[in-house]
Amino acid sequence: MPIYEFHCKACDEQYEVLVRSSTVVTCPKCGSQDAERLVSRIAPHGKIPEMRRKMRAMAAAGGDTSNFSKKEHATFKS
Numbered sequence: 001m002p003i004y005e006f007h008c009k010a011c012d013e014q015y016e017v018l019v020r021s022s023t024v025v026t027c028p029k030c031g032s033q034d035a036e037r038l039v040s041r042i043a044p045h046g047k048i049p050e051m052r053r054k055m056r057a058m059a060a061a062g063g064d065t066s067n068f069s070k071k072e073h074a075t076f077k078s
């Protein structure tokens with residue numbers, strides 16, 4: 001099953017969800033279901049590099065997710 005990354009519109013939290021066809025996405029932080037899916041890619045389960053976590057943390061801290069996505073793309077292309 002694919003794992004997708006979501007962005008909560010209510011509290012700005014980013015989280016990953018294992019999505020089934022009938023899954024209703026709920027934010028683990030605030031419980032809101034008003035979320036948007038980020039990049040349509042499948043996260044390799046158990047193979048998420050530590051670097052990606054750091055970049056995500058940095059992006060979250062800076063509130064600049066668009067810049068983060070570009071960097072992440074470059075990382076995964078290599």
Ligand SMILES: [Zn+2]
Pocket residue numbers: 008009010011012013027028029030031032
């Ligand atoms: Zn939330």
